[in-house]
Amino acid sequence: MDRATEHTKYLIAGSSHAALEAINAIRMHDPEGSLTVVTRDSHLPYSPTVLPYVVSGKSAPARIFLRDEDFFARNKVSYRPESALKALHADENTAELADGSTIVYEKLLLATGASPAIPPIPGIDTVSYHVLRTLDDALKLRGAIAASKQAVVLGAGLVGMHAAENLVKAGASVTIVEMSDQLTSGYFDKVAADMIEQAFRDAGAKIMTGSRVVRLEPTAAGAKLTLENGTTLAADLLLVATGVKPEMAYLNGSGVEHAQGILVDDRMQTTVTNVWAAGDCAQARGFFTGTQVMNAILPDATLQGRVAGMAMAGDPGIQEYAGGVPLNTYHFFGRHAISVGSSKVPEGGEVVTRFDEKTGHYLKAIFGADGCLSGIFGVNEFFDGGVMAQLILRRIDLTPLRDRFVANPLAVGREIMSQTWR
Amino acid sequence: MGRAYSTIAFDPAKCDGCGDCMKACAQAKTGTDDVARSRIQIYGRGDATEKDFELALCRQCADPKCVTVCPAGALNKDGTTGVIGWDASKCVDCLLCTVGCAYAGIALDETAGHVSKCDTCDGNPACVPACPHGALKYITTANIYNEVGDWEDLFAPGLAGCQGCNTELLMRHTLRRVGPDTVLATPPGCVPGMGSVGFNGTTGTKIPVFHPLLTNTAAMLAGIKRQYKRVGREVQALAIAGDGGASDVGFQSLSGAAERGEQMLFMVVDNEGYMNTGMQRSSCTPYGAWTSTTPVGETSRGKTQDAKNLPLIMVNHRCAYVATASTAYMEDLYEKLDKAIAASKTGFAYLHVYSPCTTGWRFPSNLNMEVARKAVETNFVMLWEYTPQEGLHFTKSVDNPLPVTDYLKAMGRFRHLEPEQVEHIQKKVVENQKFVERMTEHAHVG
Numbered sequence: 001m002d003r004a005t006e007h008t009k010y011l012i013a014g015s016s017h018a019a020l021e022a023i024n025a026i027r028m029h030d031p032e033g034s035l036t037v038v039t040r041d042s043h044l045p046y047s048p049t050v051l052p053y054v055v056s057g058k059s060a061p062a063r064i065f066l067r068d069e070d071f072f073a074r075n076k077v078s079y080r081p082e083s084a085l086k087a088l089h090a091d092e093n094t095a096e097l098a099d100g101s102t103i104v105y106e107k108l109l110l111a112t113g114a115s116p117a118i119p120p121i122p123g124i125d126t127v128s129y130h131v132l133r134t135l136d137d138a139l140k141l142r143g144a145i146a147a148s149k150q151a152v153v154l155g156a157g158l159v160g161m162h163a164a165e166n167l168v169k170a171g172a173s174v175t176i177v178e179m180s181d182q183l184t185s186g187y188f189d190k191v192a193a194d195m196i197e198q199a200f201r202d203a204g205a206k207i208m209t210g211s212r213v214v215r216l217e218p219t220a221a222g223a224k225l226t227l228e229n230g231t232t233l234a235a236d237l238l239l240v241a242t243g244v245k246p247e248m249a250y251l252n253g254s255g256v257e258h259a260q261g262i263l264v265d266d267r268m269q270t271t272v273t274n275v276w277a278a279g280d281c282a283q284a285r286g287f288f289t290g291t292q293v294m295n296a297i298l299p300d301a302t303l304q305g306r307v308a309g310m311a312m313a314g315d316p317g318i319q320e321y322a323g324g325v326p327l328n329t330y331h332f333f334g335r336h337a338i339s340v341g342s343s344k345v346p347e348g349g350e351v352v353t354r355f356d357e358k359t360g361h362y363l364k365a366i367f368g369a370d371g372c373l374s375g376i377f378g379v380n381e382f383f384d385g386g387v388m389a390q391l392i393l394r395r396i397d398l399t400p401l402r403d404r405f406v407a408n409p410l411a412v413g414r415e416i417m418s419q420t421w422r
Numbered sequence: 423m424g425r426a427y428s429t430i431a432f433d434p435a436k437c438d439g440c441g442d443c444m445k446a447c448a449q450a451k452t453g454t455d456d457v458a459r460s461r462i463q464i465y466g467r468g469d470a471t472e473k474d475f476e477l478a479l480c481r482q483c484a485d486p487k488c489v490t491v492c493p494a495g496a497l498n499k500d501g502t503t504g505v506i507g508w509d510a511s512k513c514v515d516c517l518l519c520t521v522g523c524a525y526a527g528i529a530l531d532e533t534a535g536h537v538s539k540c541d542t543c544d545g546n547p548a549c550v551p552a553c554p555h556g557a558l559k560y561i562t563t564a565n566i567y568n569e570v571g572d573w574e575d576l577f578a579p580g581l582a583g584c585q586g587c588n589t590e591l592l593m594r595h596t597l598r599r600v601g602p603d604t605v606l607a608t609p610p611g612c613v614p615g616m617g618s619v620g621f622n623g624t625t626g627t628k629i630p631v632f633h634p635l636l637t638n639t640a641a642m643l644a645g646i647k648r649q650y651k652r653v654g655r656e657v658q659a660l661a662i663a664g665d666g667g668a669s670d671v672g673f674q675s676l677s678g679a680a681e682r683g684e685q686m687l688f689m690v691v692d693n694e695g696y697m698n699t700g701m702q703r704s705s706c707t708p709y710g711a712w713t714s715t716t717p718v719g720e721t722s723r724g725k726t727q728d729a730k731n732l733p734l735i736m737v738n739h740r741c742a743y744v745a746t747a748s749t750a751y752m753e754d755l756y757e758k759l760d761k762a763i764a765a766s767k768t769g770f771a772y773l774h775v776y777s778p779c780t781t782g783w784r785f786p787s788n789l790n791m792e793v794a795r796k797a798v799e800t801n802f803v804m805l806w807e808y809t810p811q812e813g814l815h816f817t818k819s820v821d822n823p824l825p826v827t828d829y830l831k832a833m834g835r836f837r838h839l840e841p842e843q844v845e846h847i848q849k850k851v852v853e854n855q856k857f858v859e860r861m862t863e864h865a866h867v868g
Contacts, residue, residue: 021490047493053514059494063512066495299522302490329517334535336517382530384478385521386487414526415465418476421524 006103008036008078010312011095013085014111015039016047017298018279018305020066022109025309027075033313035077036105038097040084040112043135044068048113049298052162054138056169061139085112088254090272107312110262110270110277111305114244114296119154123216127223129238132159144237148172152225152235154213156183158330160241161196165332167237168203175206175233177225179242182209187328187339191355191362192379199333244296246281259283260294266320268308276312278304287323287393288342288374295324325389340388341366341375349374352406365406371399376409383409387417396420426564426571427504430462430479430540430547435824436557437475439466446552450543452533459531461540462549480527480540482506488539491522504564505542513537563752573598578626581617586780586787588749588794589616589691593662596689597627599759604658605646606631609639609672611664613691615698618662636667640679643686651685658763659686665706666696669732680739680770687766690732693779701782705730708802709850710843712835713782723838728850733774734858737808742769745807745817748776750794754805754817761807776803784834793832800829801855802847806862814861826851 010026012019015037026035039045044065053059072079080097087096088108095103116131118124130141145151145167153164156178167174176183182193183200197207208227215226222236246261257263257271261283268276268284279301286293303321310318330337345351348369355362359380366375372395376388388409391398396416398405405412444460452459463478482499486506489497496512497519499505508528515536519528528539540547542560550558576597583590589612597604606629608618617626619633634642639661647659668676668690676688695713696702703713708729712718716725736744743765747755755775762771778785778793785793797803798818805818826848830836839847 017490017493049493049516049518050514053494053516058514059512064494298493298518299487299491302487302522327521329521331515331517336515336530338517338521340521382520382532384523384526384529385517386523387526389521390524410529411465414463414478415476417478417524417526418465 005094006036006101007034007105008103009033009106010035010109011103011105011107012037012109012111013039013095014109014113014279014281015041015045015079015081016111016113016279017066017301018111018113018282018308019109020045021302021305022111022278022309022312023075023077025306025315026313029310029313029315032076035075036080036103037072037077038080038083038085038095038103040082040098041134042082044079044081046135047298048133051132051135051138052159052166054135055132055142055145055163056166057142061135064135085110085250087250087252088256088275090254090256090275093274106274108275109305109308109312110256110275110281111279111301111308112247112250112281114246114280116240117243117245118240119213119242121213121216124240127216127218127238129223129240131240132163133244141239145170145172148237150221150235151175151237151239152177152223152233153239153241155240155242156180156185156207156209157241157243158184158187158328160239161200161330161332163239163241164200164205165203168200168205172237173204173206175208175235176200177211177213177227177233178207178209179212180209183207184330186343187326187330188337188377188379189343189364191353191364192337192377195335195360195362195379196330196332196337199335203333244280248281259292263292264304266307267311267318268304268321269311276308278308284321285323287325288344288346290323293324295326297324297327299327300324322393325392327385327389329385335360335380336382337377337379338381338383338385339375339377340385341373341392343375343377346374352402354406363406363409365409367398367402370395371397371402373398378409381409384413387413390421391416394420425501425504426567427482428542428545428560428562428564429482429504430542430550431559431561432477432479433557433559434475434477436555437464437553438555439464439475440554442552442554443549443558446548450548451538452531456533459533459538460549461538463526478526478529480506481525482540482542483525483527487522487524488519488528491518493518497528503542503545506539507541508537508539510536566752566756570595570598574602574628576602576604576628578617578620581626583612583616584779584781584787586790587612587616588777588790589613589693591749592689592691592775592777593618595756596660596662596759597629599756600658600660600687600763602629603656604629604660605643605650607634607639607643607646607659607661607663608632609634609636609661609663609667610698611636611667611691611696612693612698613662613664636671638675639663639667639672640684640686640688641675643688644679644682644684647684647686658766659684661686661688663688663690664696664698665690665692665694665732666702666704669705669730677735677739680736680741680772683742683769685766685769687762687771687773689762689773689775691775691777692732693777693782694729695779695782697779697782706732708847710836710839710847712784712838718838723840723843724835731854733772734861736772736774737814737861739770740810741772741808742766743771743807743809744774745772746774746776746803746805748794748798748803748805750791750798751805751818758807758817765809778833782835784837785832789832793829796824796829796832800824800826801851802826802829804855804858806858814858816858816862820855820859823851823855
């Protein structure tokens with residue numbers, strides 16, 4: 001190869017939240033060590049989480065970037081877009097990039113995120129469909145939404161639901177097809193999901209839960225979907241939003257162990273020396289399970305990125321990762337839903353709910369046998385998610401306060417905060 | 423040089439939960455009286471019989487989690503003001519910031535449908551003047567650090583102080599303020615112990631420093647100052663001495679220099695004992711305090727005599743300037759430092775700084791400022807200044823002091839006190855206060 005081989009002390013593959021936090025953490029401890037960021041994306045860093053708002057028009061595409069060129073210059077970071085990691089040769093500390101170049105690193109962070117998981121539906125490769133993971137995806141979808149009359153969204157996770165709302169608001173007739181028997185499963189329980197479902201129905205969307213697509217065929221207008229029960233749907237816009245999974249092909253032969261994601265310890269180190277992983281591509285300790293789980297959410301990506309950066313730079317102030325706690329927020333038709341912690345009821349645990357059908361305020365709190373909070377979920381019921389997460393992480397026994405807490409988690413949460421970690 | 427920032431400080435002990443701050447905030451920020459929309463939220467603690475209040479307010483974190491979890495780049499920390507700003511035009515109302523913040527500093531304003539947070543009203547927070555009890559303060563001490571931080575640090579980068587000691591702060595600030603045309607005298611004590619006289623043949627300062635005896639500091643410095651004067655060179659003569667060196671064996675030369683009106687600034691760092699040599703008592707050690715020479719045992723209960731009030735003795739020398747100061751009140755300290763430097767150009771200036779000793783007083787190393795503040799809030803020490811023209815006046819109000827036990831219980835050296843000893847100390851505090859008050863009255867009459 002003609003190109004001279006580059007050397008860098010720190011190499012970061014990926015350019016979103018985990019990568020950006022790792023840069024900060026490294027620069028806190030090592031202001032000078034050479035740092036290179038390589039990313040598949042062609043833009044400055046942005047968050048996948050903002051993309052539904054690009055689609056809706058709420059966010060101007062030019063204003064979503066989380067860092068500018070000046071940030072990289074000030075922090076002495078070489079930022080290389082359109083240079084995805086293609087292959088990792090961990091035995092030689094070398095990364096091979098899509099643009100044909102190779103980089104020799106001392107420490108490598110894999111923060112390559114995730115890509116849409118495309119379900120193996122027969123015929124899916126014969127139709128054109130949208131996904132929503134990159135800015136380019138979002139811009140394409142935004143253009144298509146305006147022209148769509150009849151849209152089908154496959155998958156009722158938060159990305160699919162966001163896009164479906166945008167489609168409804170743009171005036172399309174929208175059908176949401178979901179395999180499981182409720183919307184937003186994994187984020188919200190049946191009661192909350194029913195409220196979300198009702199809001200979508202009120203807005204004119206069609207919801208088909210418990211439905212599996214068995215065949216896809218191209219049509220003049222777009223695609224024809226055949227469901228398990230024989231129903232067919234026509235779509236001029238098909239969005240596949242059935243979840244994400246990390247792309248890990250570059251790990252082949254590298255020795256880095258991976259399962260659903262790249263397996264890491266509590267310092268975000270992989271099974272291989274000098275290689276760390278963080279964010280949506282990492283499979284790290286779950287707070288509730290103790291085993292390695294996927295917890296592909298933004299707050300965890302920042303936390304993991306920081307731990308990884310500190311570990312890479314050898315910062316003695318490092319605090320090991322305490323385990324991922326699910327944290328999600330969701331806005332739909334002017335209402336909001338917040339989910340903090342695990343929806344699973346622990347053995348000997350207790351669930352307390354209150355629901356005011358008139359106001360649409362719904363709250364569910366789950367307590368463990370030890371009296372500690374393990375999950376709290378609200379629709380139209382605002383509480384400080386960050387305070388709730390601390391209650392969970394600190395394993396604070398809420399038994400003496402439980403009734404007051406369930407009646408007003410906002411005020412009682414703040415009260416405990418004031419006494420405990422102010 | 424990093425920047426320091428102004429901040430809103432809350433003293434729960436002074437809060438009675440009246441909610442005036444919340445009303446002021448709601449008015450200023452929403453034009454309504456809806457306190458639920460206030461960005462400062464006061465919470466009563468669980469038990470309604472207890473009058474304890476706490477607040478939820480943005481801390482303008484140095485390392486803000488709300489900013490890192492915002493997917494839209496709508497939150498940003500302003501490097502100049504330190505305030506975390508919220509850009510409505512970028513916000514997508516996703517509420518992730520409220521999940522990121524562990525302090526309930528950013529929350530949903532349900533009426534507006536957006537998050538809202540404190541922006542300190544651009545440096546003029548509406549809540550602060552609205553508090554009728556002084557529980558909220560807007561602390562602008564940061565301005566001093568920012569200004570001083572731009573001046574040259576004349577002390578060695580590293581020094582050998584105990585963890586949490588405020589003397590490093592004093593030395594670095596004082597030397598920065600007096601500047602490079604200074605000759606420094608540091609008699610035996612913590613200041614040379616921390617490294618002012620240096621190691622391996624180099625000084626610990628970037629200015630000439632010498633190490634006189636405990637007994638002759640003021641005399642030697644006076645001679646050096648006079649010699650410089652004779653050769654026509656303007657230098658600042660500065661002594662930084664401990665209370666032992668100033669109030670015990672060094673007192674004769676100190677008193678002599680003050681009486682002759684030698685042109686110097688004599689700063690005493692009063693940690694109430696010979697802390698550098700093993701925590702022996704000095705004449706500035708207060709009654710009841712444990713030291714290694716006033717031990718606590720079966721018969722002995724700490725020091726049996728009251729402390730000498732050295733700054734008042736210096737007032738009786740009619741020095742050009744005498745003041746007491748505390749590192750818990752840096753604005754006050756700085757004003758006094760400026761006045762003392764000015765006075766030392768023509769006469770003798772004396773600055774007495776109370777300096778809690780983490781090691782000798784037995785308190786955790788993170789509580790130095792808190793102990794210093796409690797000393798002032800209980801009137802255990804009083805902040806005042808004196809000039810022959812203006813007489814003596816307080817620079818910090820002495821009204822409504824906290825009980826002296828609030829100060830005593832903050833450290834281990836008073837842990838053994840019997841109730842009658844505490845009573846003695848409280849009486850002494852009141853007596854000292856009355857004594858100094860009479861001097862201020864006298865000054866007004868005179």
